[in-house]
Amino acid sequence: MQYGSPELGRNPRINSFIGNFVSVRRADGSLISVPISPFASILHRHIQENKWNDALNLCRSIKEQILWACLAVLSIQSNADVIDIAEEAFANINHYDKVFYIQSVKTLSNKSQQKAAIALLAGALQDAESILLHNGMIFQAIYNNIKLHNWSRALELATKHKTHIDTVLYMREKYLEKLGKTENNNKFLVIKENVQLDEDKIHQKIETELQK
Structure with a gap:
C-alpha cells in the first residue's frame, strides 16, 4: 500500500493505526491522520x-x-x-x-506431503521438515534439503536415520561437479571414505521413493 502527498513532507513515520486511519508523524514532529481502506x-x-x-x-x-x-x-x-x-x-x-x-x-495423494509443500511455498522450511518427519517421510525430508542445497542438514538427517546416506553423498558430488569444484567439507569427506556410491542403485532408490 502506497500513499504519497506533499503534506507528509520528508521522512514521515507511521505513529499508529486507529480504525481506518493511520497517524503519521512528520519530520517537524507534527501528526497527520491519513485515511486508509477498511x-x-x-x-x-x-x-x-x-x-x-x-x-x-x-x-x-x-x-x-x-x-x-x-x-x-x-x-x-x-x-x-x-x-x-x-x-x-x-x-x-x-x-x-x-x-x-x-x-x-x-x-499429491498424501495430505502430509501437501501440507509440507505449502509450508515450503510459505518459506517455512522447518515446519515443512517437521511435518514430513512426524509422518515418517524421512526420504522426502532429506530430498527437500537436497533440492534446497541444505547439504549439511540433508547429511545430518540421513546419518541420524541411517538411510540414503549414499544418496546425499552422490547428489552432493554431482552438484559440485557442475560447479567445477571439489569437496572441501570435512564431514562429507570422512563419511564418503566408508560409503560406496553405486549410481544405478542410488537412482533406483530415488525413483522408488518418488513413486510412493
Missing part, C-alpha cells in the same frame, strides 16, 4: 474467525490486488485446508509460477 482489516478479521469463504468473497467483490495479495500470503501461512483459495488468490495477482506449483501440490 477492507484489509475486514479481510483480516474474517481470516481470524476462520471465515475463509467470506474473505474470498470480499476479495472477489472489491477486486483490489492488495487484498488478493494479503489473502494469498495468509492462506499459505494458515493451517486451514484452503489450498483452492490460495490458488485463486495467486492467480489474481498474476503469480502464475505459484499457481502452477499449487496445482502440482494438489495432485
Whole structure:
C-alpha cells in the first residue's frame, strides 16, 4: 500500500493505526491522520474467525490486488485446508509460477506431503521438515534439503536415520561437479571414505521413493 502527498513532507513515520486511519508523524514532529481502506482489516478479521469463504468473497467483490495479495500470503501461512483459495488468490495477482506449483501440490495423494509443500511455498522450511518427519517421510525430508542445497542438514538427517546416506553423498558430488569444484567439507569427506556410491542403485532408490 502506497500513499504519497506533499503534506507528509520528508521522512514521515507511521505513529499508529486507529480504525481506518493511520497517524503519521512528520519530520517537524507534527501528526497527520491519513485515511486508509477498511477492507484489509475486514479481510483480516474474517481470516481470524476462520471465515475463509467470506474473505474470498470480499476479495472477489472489491477486486483490489492488495487484498488478493494479503489473502494469498495468509492462506499459505494458515493451517486451514484452503489450498483452492490460495490458488485463486495467486492467480489474481498474476503469480502464475505459484499457481502452477499449487496445482502440482494438489495432485499429491498424501495430505502430509501437501501440507509440507505449502509450508515450503510459505518459506517455512522447518515446519515443512517437521511435518514430513512426524509422518515418517524421512526420504522426502532429506530430498527437500537436497533440492534446497541444505547439504549439511540433508547429511545430518540421513546419518541420524541411517538411510540414503549414499544418496546425499552422490547428489552432493554431482552438484559440485557442475560447479567445477571439489569437496572441501570435512564431514562429507570422512563419511564418503566408508560409503560406496553405486549410481544405478542410488537412482533406483530415488525413483522408488518418488513413486510412493
